Amino acid sequence: MTHQAEELLRIRNLSVTFATREHSVRAVDNLSFDVRPGEVVGLVGESGCGKSVTSLSILGLHEQPAGRMTGSIRLGERELVGASPSELRAVRGNRVSMIFQDPLTSLNPYLRVEEQLGEVLELHLDLRGAAARARMLEILSQVGIPGEERLRAYPHQLSGGMRQRICIAMALLCNPELLIADEPTTMLDVTIQAQILELLRTLRKQRKMSILFITHDLGVVSEICDRVIVMYAGRIVEQARTAELLHSPLHPYTEALLRSTPRVDVPGGGSLHPIGGLPPRLSAEKLEECAFAARCPRVRQGCRDGEPALESAGGERLRRCIAPVAEMAATRS
Amino acid sequence: MIEVLILVFGIALLGATAWCPPRATRVLGALLFGLSLGVVFRFALGVPVAIVCGLLGSVLTFRLFPLLVLRRVLFLVPALVLLIYATTLLMYRAPGNPFANERATTPQVEAALRAQYGVPKSASAFFGIYMRRLLLEGTLGPSIKVQGRTVEELIGPAFPVSVALGSLSLLLSVAIGLGLGIVAGLRRNTAVDHLSMLLALVGISLPNFVLGSAAMIVFALWLRWLPVAGWGSLRHVLMPAFALALPNAAIIARLARSGMIDVLQQDYIRTARAKGLPESWVVVRHALRGTLMPVVSFLGPAAAATMTGSFVVEVLFAVPGMGQWFVKGAINRDYSVVLGTAIVYFGLVILFNLIVDLAYAWLDPRLRSTGAHD
Amino acid sequence: MTRSPFQLAMQRLLRNRVAIVGGMLLALISFSCVLLPLLLRLDPNLTQPALRNQPPSARFLFGTDSLGRDLVARVLVGGRTSLLVGLAATAVSVLVGVAYGAIAGFYGGKIDEAMMRLVDFMYGLPYMFLVILIMLMFSETARGDMLPVFLALGLVQWLTMARIVRGQVLALRRQEFVLAAELLGVSDARLLIRHVLPNVFGVIMVYATLMVPSVIILESFLSFLGLGVALSWGQLVSDGIAVINPIRSYWWILLWPSLFLGVTLISLNFVGDGLRDALDPKGRT
Numbered sequence: 005m006t007h008q009a010e011e012l013l014r015i016r017n018l019s020v021t022f023a024t025r026e027h028s029v030r031a032v033d034n035l036s037f038d039v040r041p042g043e044v045v046g047l048v049g050e051s052g053c054g055k056s057v058t059s060l061s062i063l064g065l066h067e068q069p070a071g072r073m074t075g076s077i078r079l080g081e082r083e084l085v086g087a088s089p090s091e092l093r094a095v096r097g098n099r100v101s102m103i104f105q106d107p108l109t110s111l112n113p114y115l116r117v118e119e120q121l122g123e124v125l126e127l128h129l130d131l132r133g134a135a136a137r138a139r140m141l142e143i144l145s146q147v148g149i150p151g152e153e154r155l156r157a158y159p160h161q162l163s164g165g166m167r168q169r170i171c172i173a174m175a176l177l178c179n180p181e182l183l184i185a186d187e188p189t190t191m192l193d194v195t196i197q198a199q200i201l202e203l204l205r206t207l208r209k210q211r212k213m214s215i216l217f218i219t220h221d222l223g224v225v226s227e228i229c230d231r232v233i234v235m236y237a238g239r240i241v242e243q244a245r246t247a248e249l250l251h252s253p254l255h256p257y258t259e260a261l262l263r264s265t266p267r268v269d270v271p272g273g274g275s276l277h278p279i280g281g282l283p284p285r286l287s288a289e290k291l292e293e294c295a296f297a298a299r300c301p302r303v304r305q306g307c308r309d310g311e312p313a314l315e316s317a318g319g320e321r322l323r324r325c326i327a328p329v330a331e332m333a334a335t336r337s
Numbered sequence: 338m339i340e341v342l343i344l345v346f347g348i349a350l351l352g353a354t355a356w357c358p359p360r361a362t363r364v365l366g367a368l369l370f371g372l373s374l375g376v377v378f379r380f381a382l383g384v385p386v387a388i389v390c391g392l393l394g395s396v397l398t399f400r401l402f403p404l405l406v407l408r409r410v411l412f413l414v415p416a417l418v419l420l421i422y423a424t425t426l427l428m429y430r431a432p433g434n435p436f437a438n439e440r441a442t443t444p445q446v447e448a449a450l451r452a453q454y455g456v457p458k459s460a461s462a463f464f465g466i467y468m469r470r471l472l473l474e475g476t477l478g479p480s481i482k483v484q485g486r487t488v489e490e491l492i493g494p495a496f497p498v499s500v501a502l503g504s505l506s507l508l509l510s511v512a513i514g515l516g517l518g519i520v521a522g523l524r525r526n527t528a529v530d531h532l533s534m535l536l537a538l539v540g541i542s543l544p545n546f547v548l549g550s551a552a553m554i555v556f557a558l559w560l561r562w563l564p565v566a567g568w569g570s571l572r573h574v575l576m577p578a579f580a581l582a583l584p585n586a587a588i589i590a591r592l593a594r595s596g597m598i599d600v601l602q603q604d605y606i607r608t609a610r611a612k613g614l615p616e617s618w619v620v621v622r623h624a625l626r627g628t629l630m631p632v633v634s635f636l637g638p639a640a641a642a643t644m645t646g647s648f649v650v651e652v653l654f655a656v657p658g659m660g661q662w663f664v665k666g667a668i669n670r671d672y673s674v675v676l677g678t679a680i681v682y683f684g685l686v687i688l689f690n691l692i693v694d695l696a697y698a699w700l701d702p703r704l705r706s707t708g709a710h711d
Numbered sequence: 712m713t714r715s716p717f718q719l720a721m722q723r724l725l726r727n728r729v730a731i732v733g734g735m736l737l738a739l740i741s742f743s744c745v746l747l748p749l750l751l752r753l754d755p756n757l758t759q760p761a762l763r764n765q766p767p768s769a770r771f772l773f774g775t776d777s778l779g780r781d782l783v784a785r786v787l788v789g790g791r792t793s794l795l796v797g798l799a800a801t802a803v804s805v806l807v808g809v810a811y812g813a814i815a816g817f818y819g820g821k822i823d824e825a826m827m828r829l830v831d832f833m834y835g836l837p838y839m840f841l842v843i844l845i846m847l848m849f850s851e852t853a854r855g856d857m858l859p860v861f862l863a864l865g866l867v868q869w870l871t872m873a874r875i876v877r878g879q880v881l882a883l884r885r886q887e888f889v890l891a892a893e894l895l896g897v898s899d900a901r902l903l904i905r906h907v908l909p910n911v912f913g914v915i916m917v918y919a920t921l922m923v924p925s926v927i928i929l930e931s932f933l934s935f936l937g938l939g940v941a942l943s944w945g946q947l948v949s950d951g952i953a954v955i956n957p958i959r960s961y962w963w964i965l966l967w968p969s970l971f972l973g974v975t976l977i978s979l980n981f982v983g984d985g986l987r988d989a990l991d992p993k994g995r996t
């Protein structure tokens with residue numbers, strides 16, 4: 005589908021299994037996708053669908069006891085699955101950076117901003133003292149926080165939006181090729197959310213940096229992502245360019261997600277359409293049926309015969325559903 | 338009866354300091370600190386130096402100390418006074434008095450003795466005389482039972498001994514406890530962890546004199562590496578200090594371990610790893626601070642526990658500390674000696690708690706702002 | 712099949728082998744101390760000077776002390792005192808601490824702040840000081856009377872309980888089921904006693920179990936200093952230490968009470984830790 009040389013990040017057949025006392029949980033099942041240079045890819049799904057686990061897998065950041073990873077995650081020419089800890093550390097914060105959901109708890113409350121930024125510079129770029137300060141100030145002004153006073157501040161002295169900007173600044177210090185953003189706007193209120201998204205858009209353009217944007221909010225997806233991957237139960241169920249996905253979804257789950265978004269343009273807000281039921285338990289065994297079958301409004305006979313394969317739906321589009329495309333276009337809600 | 342009421346009123350007043358507005362707290366707290374400093378310095382350095390130090394102390398603390406600490410000072414200084422009052426009440430309430438055991442004491446002789454030593458029949462009156470003597474004359478008063486000596490002269494030599502033993506033991510507790518606990522927390526659920534926690538459990542479960550006597554038997558009687566008891570050289574200090582330190586070390590080890598485990602689960606540790614920091618940086622630069630917090634908060638009670646334990650350890654190892662004076666004074670109903678030792682012990686504890694508060698505020702920048710919460 | 716939180720906790724506890732072992736040891740020791748002296752007609756005070764300082768033998772399993780008294784009898788009867796003091800003083804701590812902490816946590820705000828300020832302060836006091844004073848003062852008139860001991864020791868530990876209970880009550884106070892009851896017009900006292908406290912019960916049990924060893928140790932301190940009121944393990948250890956000398960070693964006089972003391976305390980800690988893990992495996996309290 006895509007040319008070998010073009011991808012920045014190439015994930016193939018990634019499976020992540022966690023073993024608990026009672027049973028194994030396969031959080032991610034045979035996942036494959038790419039991120040191209042300068043592209044913003046959205047990873048969308050409910051809580052527990054495996055999107056966060058996927059993002060943590062890239063840098064090997066799972067909490068101990070760590071999950072067992074099989075498959076391949078290739079950054080350029082370097083293979084990250086099974087890489088040694090020192091190899092991973094060379095990549096982290098340097099070629100690939102990550103920002104997280106809660107900027108308050110993501111920053112060390114006991115250290116000043118300059119100390120937290122400084123250690124990245126010291127570690128990866130061997131910058132200290134005045135040179136390091138200069139770089140910090142430069143980055144801070146790029147994320148919209150001019151001024152030296154902020155450097156000496158502690159995280160609790162800053163507002164939520166500022167803290168997230170600091171986290172973004174910290175991620176950008178070494179000019180990474182890929183930024184992984186795990187729900188970076190979920191804990192911010194809407195106006196700040198817009199500012200952060202605007203900032204990320206600007207930075208992406210300036211630096212030609214790729215972003216892997218994890219979220220459950222399709223509104224955010226429409227604002228920033230070039231391409232969207234929808235995950236359910238640890239698998240990809242649909243992949244498309246953003247506009248195509250939002251306009252003409254080709255998987256019942258995507259449809260349901262779109263439908264469940266509260267509408268501002270409908271008088272009275274319209275009624276809410278939650279997706280009934282619960283996500284399935286993710287065991288390590290092969291699925292006997294489509295993972296979404298229990299909750300799918302378009303479910304039919306063939307759905308329970310075995311898991312549908314992920315197939316191309318024209319161009320870059322992928323879908324994992326046996327319902328005919330024509331039928332979905334016709335009965336679009 | 339009325340004295341109990343005074344006590345209750347005093348306690349209520351102490352509690353009421355919670356309602357004191359910030360400005361007033363700062364001023365009063367600083368003043369009280371300076372006053373206490375002056376009283377203490379007066380003992381060693383005389384009146385003029387004491388006054389200067391007191392004023393200096395007031396000004397410095399007013400400007401430098403966080404509000405949190407000044408609030409504590411506002412509470413602690415009156416609390417010390419109240420404690421001394423409570424101790425006085427306790428002593429007076431008990432059967433017997435300093436003069437009852439003397440040979441032929443007629444009422445007139447007793448009255449004369451009471452006047453001479455300043456020990457009236459009422460506890461509150463005694464308290465008044467005592468405090469006035471302390472503040473204005475800078476003395477802990479004459480010992481009632483040991484002729485011709487003041488309390489300072491009696492407990493003076495014992496004071497550095499107890500302080501040395503206590504400080505060394507606290508230092509050991511922290512060193513051993515932190516070392517064991519941090520390693521256990523980092524190597525969770527491994528053999529090292531289980532072994533450390535087992536040791537900690539044993540340390541908590543055995544009274545210090547049992548551990549001490551075991552050490553005595555092993556190191557002094559069998560191996561003959563250390564002297565059995567007594568005081569005078571570093572080798573004399575080792576066993577008592579360790580015996581005193583071990584129970585606290587055990588508790589600190591457990592606190593440090595659970596602190597480390599908690600901290601390692603925090604988001605900012607994940608961020609640190611996501612930045613590519615080597616594990617040593619993650620632990621030392623990021624995890625350590627958070628781990629120290631529960632340990633530091635325990636240091637206040639640890640100091641108190643060390644003092645408590647010191648009575649027993651001093652007896653076991655025949656260390657000439659203040660404990661013996663307290664016990665002798667209590668048995669002989671030598672009110673001045675008892676109060677003198679009480680003031681020193683309580684004063685040390687309070688001082689230590691203040692230092693711990695300062696350390697806590699220094700460690701956690703969130704507590705430093707003027708609108709600090711408790 | 713869903714289980715109540717209590718049943719789940721019990722399950723976890725029973726899976727904890729260390730705690731089970733501790734519990735069994737405790738039961739064994741308690742049983743021995745309480746019943747064996749009665750059953751075997753043991754007399755801890757029978758002095759037989761001719762048989763003094765005998766090492767353990769078939770007749771005297773633990774040996775005899777410097778007055779020829781049977782150490783088995785002394786250790787077992789002494790255990791009664793130590794265990795009784797532990798339980799009674801802990802009961803005092805629990806009562807006072809729960810009452811104090813519940814009120815502070817329930818009413819919150821400035822009342823809570825003032826009450827906890829007091830607790831924080833008292834936390835840092837060298838208790839032995841006041842306990843010794845009390846014991847010294849009352850020991851002459853009250854020899855054999857244990858009540859001052861229970862009170863004095865109990866008053867040392869209540870602080871921890873107060874803090875714990877206050878924390879729990881404070882958290883529970885905001886829970887919806889309490890607010891709901893409040894809206895229905897339930898009185899404060901009833902709210903506290905019937906709605907909030909039952910949920911704190913588990914935590915109280917955990918910390919009560921963990922407090923008993925501290926109290927026993929404190930009592931042993933007092934006995935060691937000669938301030939004890941009745942025969943206890945602390946006093947026996949003190950006896951054992953008194954005969955330590957480089958020439959002849961009467962190790963058994965020191966060993967048996969130390970062993971019993973140590974095993975009891977360790978077992979109590981095992982059980983207490985086990986209860987705590989069972990109640991709250993993630994260590995959130």
